[in-house]
Amino acid sequence: MTVDQTVTRRGRAARVAELAARKTADQRPVRPGMVGGRYQPLTQPEVERIHHTVLDLMEQVGFADAIPSMVALVTAKGGRVNERGRLCYPRALVEDIVAGAQRSFVMPGFLPEHDMEVGGSRVHTGTGGAAPTVLDFHTGHYRDSQLLDVYDLARLVDTLDNIHYFWRPVVARDTQTTLDLDLNTAYACLAGTSKHIGVSYVNGTNCRAALDLFAMASGGESKWRARPFGSISCCHVVPPLRFAVESCEALEAAARGGMCITLLSAAQAGATAPAALAGTIVQAVAETLAGLVFVNLIDPLCRANLGTWPFVSDLRTGAMTAGSPELALVVSGCAQMARFYDLPGSVAAGMTDSKLPDAQSGAEKAYTLALAANAGSTLIMESAGMHASLLGASYESYVIDNDILGAVQRTVRGIEVTDETLSFEVIKSVVHGEGHFLGEAQTIERMKTDYVYPGVGDRQTTAAWAEQGAQDVRERARTQVRQTLATHYPEHLDPALDAKIREHFNILLPRAAMRPSDRW
């Protein structure tokens, strides 16, 4: 078949539209788990120096405030509590745990279509955060975040292809007890999306209560254990090198209950970690490895990732910055360390210090994401929606950031080099023919498999854009938020099951809020 038979100029628009629509999962230009690793901020010797400093720190300085069960498990394997009461880890123990830990596993969605195969350099991007405020969609002012925000943001993310999982982004400040907070946050996430969900739990009791809820939602504990669709996001340390007692109890409960685990070290370079970026990486790796030892001694089959989430200080004020280039570097370095251990890791990237969806937020989100993802981060948390140095979330930004994530994932996919893509024959044929590639068979084919198209990103002519109201991307995103939240009420939780959950747990999200109404 010649090029002219394949496609004519006249019929191209129709054919192009048809082809763009006819995409199987395999044909989509980006999908969860594109393989990163082409950006390596550290050389191999540098990686090894960091590793050895990590081992020195764990062995010689150790950790304060280990809980009794942790002390018992670690000392039984050769660890010791030193003269300052700090739990120290022999190198061999750490190395054995790293060697034996699960390197690759599924983090299931509530529905299997959202399962993630984490491990290797496969990159997944999702939400995160514990913001106390949201940029109110209707008023445009920041206000306290509520349980309904958790549910609505879950619904929104449920529709956004490039956000692969949903960590609760905001704190439900309208709950009264920590148990109500943790349980209702878990419920609101679960009710809002069938993607994998992540929640923090204040203590072991709350985590066990959530495990009961999840087991019920799964149809029994064994079903939950087979497909644990929920993660604990556990700050088991208060940097530098001190365990957080209640969080460690929650961690233990999660590990015993089969929950997926993010071992989260959230230090701030220049404040709770060294200002020197290499030192911040060292400390983050040491802190997450200490958590890894604990959960693997509880259950060597546990699905845990090294949550190296260092943030950075603005050293003029000591305040946290979430969108700085130094952050891009430390999280990319941490991602590279997880690759060195060949263990799943997570980092926080895609955040901004800006309070609004503006050029600053777009830039800070994009360069931190582009580097973290190309460094091969297994799980990039906080990758959408977050503003104000993590203190706020914006509805519009989830939609805008979904575009950014699609683009970033396309860069992770990289450049395919084959005889066909090198295009010697295509170039020769075009040069000797009509001089243009638009009608080439290769062009039509590549269009559907190789090119990512933005959802709310504008690529119109200036004239067409002006005619349609000269909107910025925030305005276009607002339209999509409104349309989605007015209509998308997921139904993956069977009503009978939901009734049973409400019977057993103090669910505060009103049923009425979970149906279309005039609130959007």
Next chain:
Amino acid sequence: MTVDQTVTRRGRAARVAELAARKTADQRPVRPGMVGGRYQPLTQPEVERIHHTVLDLMEQVGFADAIPSMVALVTAKGGRVNERGRLCYPRALVEDIVAGAQRSFVMPGFLPEHDMEVGGSRVHTGTGGAAPTVLDFHTGHYRDSQLLDVYDLARLVDTLDNIHYFWRPVVARDTQTTLDLDLNTAYACLAGTSKHIGVSYVNGTNCRAALDLFAMASGGESKWRARPFGSISCCHVVPPLRFAVESCEALEAAARGGMCITLLSAAQAGATAPAALAGTIVQAVAETLAGLVFVNLIDPLCRANLGTWPFVSDLRTGAMTAGSPELALVVSGCAQMARFYDLPGSVAAGMTDSKLPDAQSGAEKAYTLALAANAGSTLIMESAGMHASLLGASYESYVIDNDILGAVQRTVRGIEVTDETLSFEVIKSVVHGEGHFLGEAQTIERMKTDYVYPGVGDRQTTAAWAEQGAQDVRERARTQVRQTLATHYPEHLDPALDAKIREHFNILLPRAAMRPSDRW
């Protein structure tokens, strides 16, 4: 000296302010020429496959429309004109030229403080473009660009540290002849900034006229040749693989006149280059190498860079996209090819399809820049100010993008790994001490050397930001644009010299526009 003697909490703010101010060039966290290369989208075998396909293309397919002087030079060195009239390059000739070309040279500023040492993986970022419109600063609507815009944008860029050189970004559409256009563009650039400037010339005559102007501005031809502060940005090819006759004549004039040279191939993947990204890289490299052969046969000491500037089509419409992830990939791949040849190269990155400075523009600029810079691009053109898929420029964006460029350059600088930065002793001391790094000597020291601070980027608390008017970054940038353009009228051109230039050339920029007035 102990930590407590070095710094007390009380005096910290004052000391911090003092230290931040006391920065020599060496101490600045970023400077022109940070060394990139840690992002490598291509493997070494892939780089070599591209190289061999390039040589095949140059040898077997060749180029249409070579000008007589080019044919003479190339055929004298073993090239041949094939049966289709295309100029073909033997592999040995291309390899010899690559081996002999200048690998590292100075691209001087008009003032020596702006000299750039290009070569290796040293990254420089500057402007570029030939936009026919600007987003009017006062009305907020797009309008035709004018000569005054060239001058005002040059003045603005003159003050922005992270924009290292000034290529004319917009077309002076208020000029009547191409000679007036080219000469006045050159003059407006030169008058507006003492940084290295770049201009396109329609033909050899115009380029020779500009050379005369530059020689006069330098104080004589030999002084110009010693410090050629101007570049030609020369689209010597009309892709695919066809020379642009008049531009090749301009190129020849530039090479003979000692001008710095960007050998510019500006194809569009899916339209004038293959839709397969590897093929687009192949074609861009072949086209720029053909230019390199020509200028090196004219002058083996010429200061030329491989201007691989592929753009990308939105294959739904055939329109150009300048902010797509596919663009980030092809330009990074091109940067890696220039590294393979160990020759200075340039790419276009930091553009956007968005019409406004918004979250889309921030993101598209940032991820394309972050990857192109970390790939080790010698010169990143179009890296500030450009919108609307290169069809428009925005004053505000130069200021916003200067922040983005500072951040990106910080990521290029990377993570320093030394015994000191690994921070074992610092961590140990803090852990055993007061538990906080903010007062550590290391922190104070690193603050001034390692951390980049944004100019218009907001890092305040939400409350402080709201109190100050809840501005987005565009509004803050507008303030800076207005302040700069109302006051910054560079005076590096001596008035007597300027008068002489005006005597000899038809300078259209009124002297009155070059002094403070109420127009800003």
